[in-house]
Structure formats: C-alpha cells, structure tokens
Amino acid sequence: MSSIYIHIPYCKQKCHYCNFFTVISTKTKQDLIDAICKELELKNDYLQSGKINTIYFGGGTPSILDNSDFDKIFKTLYKQFSISDSAEISVEANPDDINASKLKFFKSCGVNRLSIGIQSFNDYILKRLNRIHTSKEAIESVNLAHNFDFHNLNIDLIYGIPGMDIEILKNDIKNFLDLNIPHLSAYSLTVEEKTTLHYLIRNNRYPMPSDSESIEHFNLLIDLLNTHHYEQYEISNFAKNKTYSRHNTNYWKNLPYLGVGPSAHSFNSKTRQWNAYSVSKYIQNIKDNKMYHNIEVLSTDDSYNEYIMLGLRTKWGIDRKIIKENFGKEYSLYFENLLLNPNVRNFVSIDGNVVILNLEGKKYADRVASNLFI
Numbered sequence: 001m002s003s004i005y006i007h008i009p010y011c012k013q014k015c016h017y018c019n020f021f022t023v024i025s026t027k028t029k030q031d032l033i034d035a036i037c038k039e040l041e042l043k044n045d046y047l048q049s050g051k052i053n054t055i056y057f058g059g060g061t062p063s064i065l066d067n068s069d070f071d072k073i074f075k076t077l078y079k080q081f082s083i084s085d086s087a088e089i090s091v092e093a094n095p096d097d098i099n100a101s102k103l104k105f106f107k108s109c110g111v112n113r114l115s116i117g118i119q120s121f122n123d124y125i126l127k128r129l130n131r132i133h134t135s136k137e138a139i140e141s142v143n144l145a146h147n148f149d150f151h152n153l154n155i156d157l158i159y160g161i162p163g164m165d166i167e168i169l170k171n172d173i174k175n176f177l178d179l180n181i182p183h184l185s186a187y188s189l190t191v192e193e194k195t196t197l198h199y200l201i202r203n204n205r206y207p208m209p210s211d212s213e214s215i216e217h218f219n220l221l222i223d224l225l226n227t228h229h230y231e232q233y234e235i236s237n238f239a240k241n242k243t244y245s246r247h248n249t250n251y252w253k254n255l256p257y258l259g260v261g262p263s264a265h266s267f268n269s270k271t272r273q274w275n276a277y278s279v280s281k282y283i284q285n286i287k288d289n290k291m292y293h294n295i296e297v298l299s300t301d302d303s304y305n306e307y308i309m310l311g312l313r314t315k316w317g318i319d320r321k322i323i324k325e326n327f328g329k330e331y332s333l334y335f336e337n338l339l340l341n342p343n344v345r346n347f348v349s350i351d352g353n354v355v356i357l358n359l360e361g362k363k364y365a366d367r368v369a370s371n372l373f374i
C-alpha cells in the first residue's frame with residue numbers, strides 16, 4: 001500500500017487561522033504544474049511497493065486549478081506510476097469552486113472522493129475565520145456533489161472558535177447530518193503563531209479560545225455523531241459505514257508515501273524528506289534536479305514515538321506485539337512500564353495486545369501520547 005500526495009499551494013485569500021503553506025498569487029501556476037509533473041517523473045521509483053492505492057490533492061486549494069492543469073498532472077501520474085484500478089483519488093475543494101462542469105471533469109478523470117472545506121455553516125463564524133464562501137454556497141456545493149454521485153464525501157468543520165456558542169455548533173452538526181454526508185473531519189481551533197488569528201488575539205481583538213469550551217464542543221460532537229452511527233475512527237475523523245479516508249489511514253498506519261509540490265513531505269519508513277516552503281525555490285530546485293530540500297533520518301526513538309503518536313489517535317490503537325517485533329524487547333519493556341503510570345492507564349482501554357484511548361483519553365490524546373514517548 002502506498003500513496004501520493006500533491007500539494008497545490010494557491011488560495012484566493014488567507015483564512016485567519018491557517019498556517020499551511022499557501023500563496024495568493026497564481027502567476028507561477030504554469031511553472032508549478034510543470035515542476036510537479038517533473039518531480040513525479042524524477043521520483044517515480046521512490047515508492048517501491050508496487051501499486052499506488054491512494055492519490056490526494058491537498059493544499060492550499062486544489063480546486064482552484066483549471067481542468068487542463070489537472071489533466072497534465074493525471075497524465076503524468078498514469079504514465080509514471082502503476083495506479084491500482086480501485087485507487088482512492090481525493091481532491092480538496094472549497095465550496096465557491098464547486099460547479100457542475102468541475103464535478104463532471106473530476107468524475108471523468110477518476111476522482112472518487114471529495115473533501116470540501118466548509119468549517120462552519122454559520123455566516124458570522126465564516127466571516128470571523130475570513131473564509132471566502134457563505135453558508136448557502138457550502139450547502140449548495142454538497143448538494144451538487146451528491147447530484148454528481150460523489151458518494152465518498154467529506155467535509156471539514158472547526159469547533160472551539162471564539163464567538164461560537166454551543167448552539168452554533170449544534171446547528172453546524174445538524175446541517176452536516178441533514179446533508180447526509182458520510183465522513184466528517186472536525187478540528188478544534190488551534191491558534192498558530194504568525195497567523196492573523198494569533199495577531200487578533202494578542203491585540204485583544206478576539207478572545208482566546210477556551211480549553212473548557214473546546215472540550216464541551218468535542219463532547220457534543222462525539223455524542224451527536226455516535227447517536228447518528230458515525231464511527232470516530234480517528235480523534236478528528238468520523239465515518240459512516242466504514243467510509244474511512246484510505247489516504248489518511250495510510251499516514252496513520254505509518255505506510256510510505258510520496259509528497260510532491262512545495263512544502264510536501266515524503267516518507268519511506270526510514271527517512272522523512274520535504275520540499276522547499278517557497279514556490280520559486282521549489283520550482284528552481286526541481287529544474288536543478290535537486291531531489292529534496294531537507295532529509296531527516298529517523299532514529300528508532302523517532303519511529304517509536306511516531307508509532308505511539310499516530311496509533312493512539314486511531315481506533316486501531318497501539319499493538320504491543322508490533323512494539324516488540326518492530327522495536328525490540330527494550331522498547332516493549334519501556335512501553336509496558338509507562339502503561340502502569342496513572343497518567344496513561346486511566347486514559348486507555350486494553351484489549352489483549354491492543355491499547356486504545358478511552359473516552360476521557362480522546363480529550364487529551366496528545367498529552368497521553370507524550371507520556372508514552374521516549
């Protein structure tokens with residue numbers, strides 16, 4: 001199982017909370033598409049595990065691209081890689097980019113999963129986040145995706161936003177449920193440095209999101225989604241009828257992936273490498289056949305910590321057998337010892353070899369994971 005991620009850095013405007021690598025001007029677009037295609041060619045042997053099972057266009061806002069841009073990338077992908085007939089092919093899209101002709105085009109090139117960045121169905125909240133679309137456009141985009149038979153559909157929502165009371169969140173979840181969407185990614189708002197949100201909070205223009213409010217929102221989310229038979233298969237991801245994101249599941253299971261485009265990361269089980277966080281530098285590096293901007297060789301401690309951090313977030317949890325087999329006796333003893341610590345033990349359930357977060361643990365996943373780190 002292996003995956004390809006393609007980073008499209010363009011956005012029409014910058015959302016206040018966003019710290020992804022994005023740029024507003026698209027004047028580099030043609031050079032960037034050419035560089036992405038060349039990078040796919042240069043790295044066509046990076047993944048040595050046979051067929052590609054998932055392809056994911058993320059960003060930024062991939063839906064900004066023209067059909068001809070996607071066409072070029074898809075032609076290169078199919079020429080350079082062996083792509084499974086049943087591959088999951090996902091595109092992130094913003095509601096304001098979704099229209100009938102784009103959806104028809106996506107269908108024609110095999111895109112079978114859409115992830116729509118909605119964040120909220122409340123216009124006041126959308127404005128506070130500096131989102132470009134309205135709630136009406138968000139609802140219309142989902143209905144249109146249904147009309148074009150995109151059954152494998154995700155939307156993103158954010159909770160814990162200053163000014164978002166519990167009724168607003170209830171209404172967001174209600175809208176999600178009414179729209180009959182099989183998958184939800186719901187994230188607690190985090191205030192990242194160097195974002196506009198950080199600036200606004202520091203200057204007392206917005207209040208700081210409160211932890212207790214975030215937990216209250218998280219509890220409501222879990223409660224309502226459980227009632228409606230959505231499975232929380234990862235801390236921030238809920239799916240009905242096992243419509244898991246196969247691409248993200250590959251990340252969480254630490255499987256290899258190739259990332260192309262500016263700022264994209266790749267992982268081959270032993271090393272992690274990433275491209276320049278600059279469109280012009282990225283394009284120049286690819287022109288110069290420079291394979292990666294940076295490479296980090298993962299130590300056994302790094303790999304163990306990653307396994308703990310990713311595994312604990314999912315319903316598949318941490319497998320004690322895997323710790324013993326992949327990392328050895330010393331790591332296994334270390335893990336077993338830490339498992340006795342009340343700061344871990346009280347937040348997990350153990351079923352044979354498998355350790356998963358319990359309901360309380362899900363609220364403090366990062367803290368519990370760090371208590372198990374080397």
Ligand code: SF4
Pocket residue numbers: 010011012013014015018019020022059060061094117
């Ligand atoms: S659309 Fe997405 S990637 Fe672009 S600025 Fe907003 S949150 Fe960031």
